[in-house]
Amino acid sequence: MDHRILKAVMFAVPVLLAQAQTPSGELALDVVRASHFAKLALRCVRQEYPNKLDHVMNGPNEVQSPKALHPAFYGCFDWHSSVHGHWMLVKLLRDFPELPEAKEIRAVLDENLAPERMAAEVAYFAQPNRKSFERTYGWAWLLKLTVELRNWDSPEARRWSANLQPLANRVTGAFLDFLPKQTYPIRTGVHPNTAFSLSLAMDYARSAKDHRLETLIAERARTYFGTDRSGPLRWEPSGEDFLSASLEETALMAKVLSKAEFRAWAAGFLPELMADGKLEPAIVSDRTDPKIVHLDGLNLSRARCLWPITAALGAKDTRREALLKTADAHGQASLPFIASGSYEGEHWLGTFAVQMLDARRVVKN
Numbered sequence: 001m002d003h004r005i006l007k008a009v010m011f012a013v014p015v016l017l018a019q020a021q022t023p024s025g026e027l028a029l030d031v032v033r034a035s036h037f038a039k040l041a042l043r044c045v046r047q048e049y050p051n052k053l054d055h056v057m058n059g060p061n062e063v064q065s066p067k068a069l070h071p072a073f074y075g076c077f078d079w080h081s082s083v084h085g086h087w088m089l090v091k092l093l094r095d096f097p098e099l100p101e102a103k104e105i106r107a108v109l110d111e112n113l114a115p116e117r118m119a120a121e122v123a124y125f126a127q128p129n130r131k132s133f134e135r136t137y138g139w140a141w142l143l144k145l146t147v148e149l150r151n152w153d154s155p156e157a158r159r160w161s162a163n164l165q166p167l168a169n170r171v172t173g174a175f176l177d178f179l180p181k182q183t184y185p186i187r188t189g190v191h192p193n194t195a196f197s198l199s200l201a202m203d204y205a206r207s208a209k210d211h212r213l214e215t216l217i218a219e220r221a222r223t224y225f226g227t228d229r230s231g232p233l234r235w236e237p238s239g240e241d242f243l244s245a246s247l248e249e250t251a252l253m254a255k256v257l258s259k260a261e262f263r264a265w266a267a268g269f270l271p272e273l274m275a276d277g278k279l280e281p282a283i284v285s286d287r288t289d290p291k292i293v294h295l296d297g298l299n300l301s302r303a304r305c306l307w308p309i310t311a312a313l314g315a316k317d318t319r320r321e322a323l324l325k326t327a328d329a330h331g332q333a334s335l336p337f338i339a340s341g342s343y344e345g346e347h348w349l350g351t352f353a354v355q356m357l358d359a360r361r362v363v364k365n
Contacts, residue, residue: 080138140197143204185224189241242297247305254312277322281333287340299334307363
């Protein structure tokens with residue numbers, strides 16, 4: 001067989017399996033799809049290698065394994081992916097307590113969110129030269145995990161939440177210390193994106209009634225983005241984006257501004273999109289490439305942002321139908337391929353899919 005045909009067949013098989021396992025024709029999260037995503041996370045939250053450490057060593061004694069450094073969040077290739085993998089497991093267990101994987105999820109959460117493991121994670125943050133560790137993407141996901149547990153009224157969730165809270169307090173303090181010093185936002189389409197992190201942190205601040213953090217985030221968002229005009233949406237996608245820099249900013253401002261303010265701001269920031277609602281999904285040419293597969297995340301990011309953006313515009317807004325159609329097109333473009341058979345995407349894309357589907361559910365309801 002021609003090697004090109006063989007390669008195409010090998011790539012198509014896991015994709016076809018993914019499509020069979022997930023009802024890709026419907027943009028909704030049901031128990032079958034939830035089980036599918038849970039399996040992806042459970043496969044990696046205890047998998048130590050391969051692992052990409054973000055680790056500044058202060059001496060030879062700190063040449064240690066990922067699990068020794070991060071006994072809670074050592075799996076799923078890197079620290080932030082492990083954190084948001086845990087968020088996904090909590091979310092799925094909370095929404096679908098009848099999941100076939102429920103027992104294993106509880107065991108993982110009991111194990112990794114145990115007090116002694118959380119204490120080790122807090123201690124890591126306190127060491128010298130760790131001020132920028134996972135700033136601010138990993139911080140934001142840690143707070144999102146905390147919110148999910150805080151909002152779940154069950155004895156086990158309260159226990160896990162209490163164990164996690166010291167680390168959340170450490171991260172909250174880091175945000176309060178850093179944001180006043182951050183003169184300029186980071187507008188990239190990858191991890192350091194400021195708008196994405198502020199959006200998740202704002203959700204935490206409101207859930208925890210942390211008025212100091214909420215006030216600071218609102219002020220920073222207005223300062224960073226309030227006068228932006230003609231956002232460079234036409235420059236997307238860049239070759240390794242997994243966040244839409246323009247739409248993440250817009251979704252954040254939808255949380256910060258009043259509806260009247262937001263409608264005026266959005267018209268000035270994204271004039272073309274607000275005029276016709278059209279945006280083409282990114283093309284993902286190789287899902288085995290760790291950077292190219294980011295573009296599946298970009299499609300999911302765009303969809304997740306577009307739904308709350310349309311909600312902020314209002315139910316009677318004439319642009320709503322076109323924007324919702326664009327959002328669904330982006331979701332459909334990547335949702336069938338979350339399980340590509342390649343760890344490069346499988347260790348994190350399930351989280352983006354669940355986050356996207358949940359955003360759609362909130363708007364549709």
